[in-house]
Amino acid sequence: MKRLWWMALLPLTAQAADDFAAQWPLQLAQGDAGAYRVVLDEGVYRAAYWRDLRDVQVIDADGRPMASAVQAAAMPTAGPARQVALDWFALPASAATTAGGDLSVVVQRDAGGNVVSVRNSPGSAGAAKGDPSWLVDLGRQAGQVQALRVEWEGEPTALDLGYRLEGSDDLRRWQVLDPEVRLVRLRNQGRQLSSDRVVLSTTLRYLRLVPLQREGAPPLRALRGELAGDAGTNDWQWIELAASAPDTNVPARFRYRMQGRFPVQRLDVAMPANTAVSWNVSSSDADRKVADAAQAWQARASGWNTWTLQEGERRQASAPLELGRETSDRDWQLQAEPAVAGTPAPALKLGYRPGSVVFLAQGRAPYLLVAGNARAGVRESNLEPMLAALRARNGAQWQPAAASLGESAVRAGNKAYAPAAPARDWKNLVLWAVLVAGALAVAGFAVSLLRGRPPR
The missing domain is CATH 2.60.120 (Jelly Rolls)
Structure with missing residues (x-):
């Protein structure tokens, strides 16, 4: 009878050891997706006990744990590039005849260094014929512009032009950034080859595009600066x-x-x-x-x-x-x-940035996410190879179907944070019991011998 009573307590003890402090019902966006991903909220992180979130799990309606893996938040990716209008000025063909040469025109700037006008110097004999150079003022975007976008008047169908790209901080001393950049627009049998982008890698404020050909460039309509797109940071x-x-x-x-x-x-x-x-x-x-x-x-x-x-x-x-x-x-x-x-x-x-839990819908719905268990053991997840293969097959941005957290509820409460009782060393206890029993047996044997001695 005693043995049966002790065995009846074993399931209750195991069930209590596997219980969690709180639970959240999971709402699935698709009923037959197979794999799901749920983003963790503040309540889940507050309930968690372990650093590696081993006590954040998904269970089915029967309380059985599902195959799941906790994943950190993905690194934010940069959004599409942004374009800003830039101030630019046409320079006469004789303004910069040699690489890195000084300007032979008068440039007027305001107190903030912004170029407001460009005119020929009093000593110049007039503007020479030929394609003009372009002076670009990056202003506050200096160091942020990754490329220049060229827009032509009239959208010419065919051109192949070369320019020398120079940079300066004071409009006097210029350095060559790229000896030849090509601007191309060609068409053939309904297909078009176009290159109207000049890549930049400089923190200099003023740029100069000097033509390498004498003439042939159409009128310029606009110059725009291309800025890197902002990384997604709205999930902080x-x-x-x-x-x-x-x-x-x-x-x-x-x-x-x-x-x-x-x-x-x-x-x-x-x-x-x-x-x-x-x-x-x-x-x-x-x-x-x-x-x-x-x-x-x-x-x-x-x-x-x-x-x-x-x-x-x-x-x-x-x-x-x-x-x-x-x-x-x-x-x-x-x-x-x-x-x-x-x-x-x-x-x-x-x-x-909140992470997520990916799990497989293996058991019977509905599913629960549970968290908070000081006695949770380390769990090995076999989902990572499967997820890596699915992303390689379907694209790096592939994600399982979405699942969301419902309203939280108390499950075991603070009892789930009680540490597990230290494991008893039954071998030592049995050894001490045998030693004590042996000592008692020896003592009893000695007493019986003393009582059985005949009198002198």
Whole structure:
């Protein structure tokens, strides 16, 4: 009877060990996709216990785990190139006859260095006949323009022109950036070959395109600058932490505690208006086992200068700090340098890009995403080779069908964060039991011998 009672407890113990703190119902965009991808939200990261999110899983209606893999957020890709109109001016053919030569025209600029007019110098004999050179003022886009786009008047059907590309910062000293760039537009049997783009790789503000041929260029209608498209950054999420009680031993040192396992990649602070403070940033976590508690703190940044400036209704602030590599440490520390007593405690803002979970619909629907289990073991995922093969076959941008999180609900609650009881060493217990039993047997045997001795 005792043996049956002990065996009845085993399933209950195993079920409790596999339970999680919270759960979310999954809503599938397609009912028969086979593979799905669900983006994690703040609630999932707050519930997670382990750094590698091993306790974030997908289960079916019967509670069985599905084949799944946690994936970090994909790197943002640059959007399409943007074009901006550039200021350009036609120069007479005699303006620059030699490579890197000075201009033989008078260029008028405003206080900001912007070219406003170009005219022949008083000593010049007049403009020589031939194709003009072009003076381009990149202005504030200097160093950002990746290419020039040439637009002709009348859209000519056939041309093949060569230009020498030069650059300068003061309109006096010029350096050759490319000895020959070709602008081509040809047609043959209904097909067109066109090259109206001049690639740039310079931070110089002023450019000059000097024709290599005497004449033949059609009138120029416009010059546009091609800027790199902005990377998709609209998926950044932020959590804000308030400082704990200030450290009375070290002035201007503040500590923060984060709940959950967020993949932090950026830092920012919220400070009062018109302040400027430099910080040393470090982080720590209880799972970092070291002999000395002070060594548990890992430096993240040194001399990070933050500032805010309020000008009427306009407020400006320093840019967030890029960590370079993500971390999910729970404890954070800001130390002002120099450590001035009375430094206000800023709110610490942690930026992250949410990852996702990819899973296969193997069991019976509906499916649940569960998170938060201090006793979850390491899981090996076999999905990565399959996902890599599907992206190679269907394109790098291929993704499984979408799934979304429903409203969260408590599953096991805080009980799921209780660490597993330390495993008992049954071999040692059995050995000690045998030794004690043997000692008792020897003692009993000795007592029986003493009682059985005949009197003298």
